[in-house]
Amino acid sequence: MPRNALWKSIAQSLTGDIASGRYGPGDKLPTEAEMAARFGVNRHTVRRALQDMSEKGLVHTRRGSGAFVASKPTDYPIGRRVRFHQNLRAAGRMPAKEVLAVETRSADAREADALALEPGAAVHVYEGLSLADGQPIALFRSVFPADRLPGLPEALRAHKSVTRALEMCGVHDYTRQSTRLTAKLASPTQALLLRISDGAPILRTISVSLAPDNRPVEYGHTWFAGDRVTLTVEP
Amino acid sequence: MPRNALWKSIAQSLTGDIASGRYGPGDKLPTEAEMAARFGVNRHTVRRALQDMSEKGLVHTRRGSGAFVASKPTDYPIGRRVRFHQNLRAAGRMPAKEVLAVETRSADAREADALALEPGAAVHVYEGLSLADGQPIALFRSVFPADRLPGLPEALRAHKSVTRALEMCGVHDYTRQSTRLTAKLASPTQALLLRISDGAPILRTISVSLAPDNRPVEYGHTWFAGDRVTLTVEP
DNA sequence: AGTTACTATACAACTAGACAAATCATTACC
DNA sequence: GGTAATGATTTGTCTAGTTGTATAGTAACT
Structure with missing residues (x-):
């Protein structure tokens, strides 16, 4: 033996x-x-x-x-209000964001549906990387309706924070309407950006957030490095 | 029969x-x-x-x-001044050192305590193998405070001798404050390095050495191949 | 029948070396 | 100032050889 x-x-x-x-x-x-x-x-x-x-x-x-x-898994609460910086600072970690792209284009079918827009309407797209203590935690892509938020791209480039940028465009609060969860395997590009091994598990969330007037303002996808975070769902 | x-x-x-x-x-x-x-x-x-x-x-x-x-045993004196090369040359054997690793990392709790450092402070670590006539005699790991000895890693790589390297960093003498002795069984990796069989007896010493100003400069562990050395303790 | 010494075979664990692929640091260049 | 080229470093993969261990079998002796 x-x-x-x-x-x-x-x-x-x-x-x-x-x-x-x-x-x-x-x-x-x-x-x-x-x-x-x-x-x-x-x-x-x-x-x-x-x-x-x-x-x-x-x-x-x-x-x-x-x-x-490997860094210890970060706990990441998902509730009605999801605020990246506040969440991580509360956990005693140093949050950071890396902007990958800010662009304006026409919405595809799903995006238009989620944001209650006409098919092909203009949307702002914000793609980036969320870090904690310098370690990549998640990749995200947020889609916003362009007609109601004209100055958003500039606001995002200035303040990386979605909460701040929305505030500057007159949206002073927003809450999650829905969050869907799935497990995926990392594509080579995702693995590279998140600095995990190719084919490692990834947690993907798709969410829709509403403004106080109950109209959708954000349609978001987030890909979390599976072994770096634990998502906690709050009612 | x-x-x-x-x-x-x-x-x-x-x-x-x-x-x-x-x-x-x-x-x-x-x-x-x-x-x-x-x-x-x-x-x-x-x-x-x-x-x-x-x-x-x-x-x-x-x-x-x-x-x-295999090969034959050696005598190894331990006193206030422990100098590997001098000890062995006096016994008419050909001393040599093999460097296994020189690195700088953060100290763990015991190392910080022994060297009177803040927990997590940077330390230089020198690991190696002592040989007599080409046969491995002992494994050692020496830990030095990094802040007071900036150029030590280069000095160690240049002259494998601890005495010489410390001299180059301004510590012209050092003496043992304490030496603790225990008998252990060789771990598989130790056995490999010392070229003894797995589970063979090993003599382990843990020592703290002081500079002339009475501050600790070295926290050392040495594992002797039990059947190749006899330690002699001098007052 | 039971024990002992040895054979035969197969596989696991580790060594050794070579090369490919990705990364990183430097240099040269425009 | 950026960027392309280059070379060294480092991990990934492959093939081959060696010792360690387990199982089963054979022949001889008691």
Whole structure:
């Protein structure tokens, strides 16, 4: 009975280093070659250990770059009011947003339907990346009706925050009407942006938010890195 | 009881080869398959012979790699001043060091405590293997406060000696404040590095060394191969 | 019949080396 | 100032060889 497997004791040792705080979330581990030398084993044996830890979600490797300690899953509450910055700051983490695109185009069928617009009406589209402590948490795409929010693109470029930008356009509050959830596998592009491995699980939400006058103002898609967040649904 | 057991005569033959100097300490024996062919027996019969020799401490096998001839023990004094090279040269043996890792990371709780640092402060870590006549004697891990010794990693990479490296960083002397001793069993990775069998006894020392200003400069762990060294404690 | 020494085979675990693919840092260039 | 090219580094994958372990079988001796 092989209670002794070299790669297992290596995985155990590395897991201990992470647990004791020697390597914190997001830190880069030494290269496979270095670790192989340190433990006195072949690189493949280290790889076997990393593979195990990767499957358990403890680390995450990127070809050409290295192995990194996975960050602890962030708790992300979903309720009537979803405010990215407030949510994360409440959890004691440093929120940030990276803008990927802000553009205006005509709505497709689903978007028009969700926002109660004529097919082909103009919409503003906001795409970006949400980060916590520098780690990518989620990819999002928000679609807004252009006719009712003329100055939105400029407001978004100025303040990245959706809440702020809407405020500047006269929408002082908004609440979720519906949120739908599905599990997906990351596409190569999504994996790259979220810095997770290709084919890792992703949590996708599709939501519609309403202005105080009960008219839809935002149709949003969000793709969360599955192993970095836990979504909490509040009534 | 057959006094002419096949595996015994094979062990005898191999033992003779070692005694006659045909295979010196550290040399690799032919593969099991080769020897099986040469002696005209099954591989298991050769294995039985090697197993016996391994229990007697004559050889030491490594999976995936081969069987190697073992070597003889060394005496190692421990006092207020512990200087690896001087100790071994005095015993007429050829000292050497193999660097396994030099890295800078954040200290865990014990390391911070021993070096009187804030938890999570940066430390330099030096891991390596001490050899005498090419045979591994001890594994060590030394932890140094990074803020007071900025250039230490480069110095260590240049001259593997701790005494020299500290000197280059302005610490011209250091003495042991404390040394704690325990007996342990070798972990699989330790056994590999020290080239002893898995679960063999190991002598572990934990020490703190002080600079002339009485501040701690080194927090060191050393794991000695139990059957290759005798530690001598001097007042 | 039961034990012992050995054979035969198969597979798991690890080593060794080579090469491909992605990344990163630097340099050169416009 | 950006960007294209380049070279070194690092992870991913593949093939092959070696020791470790397990199971089953055979022959000889008690």
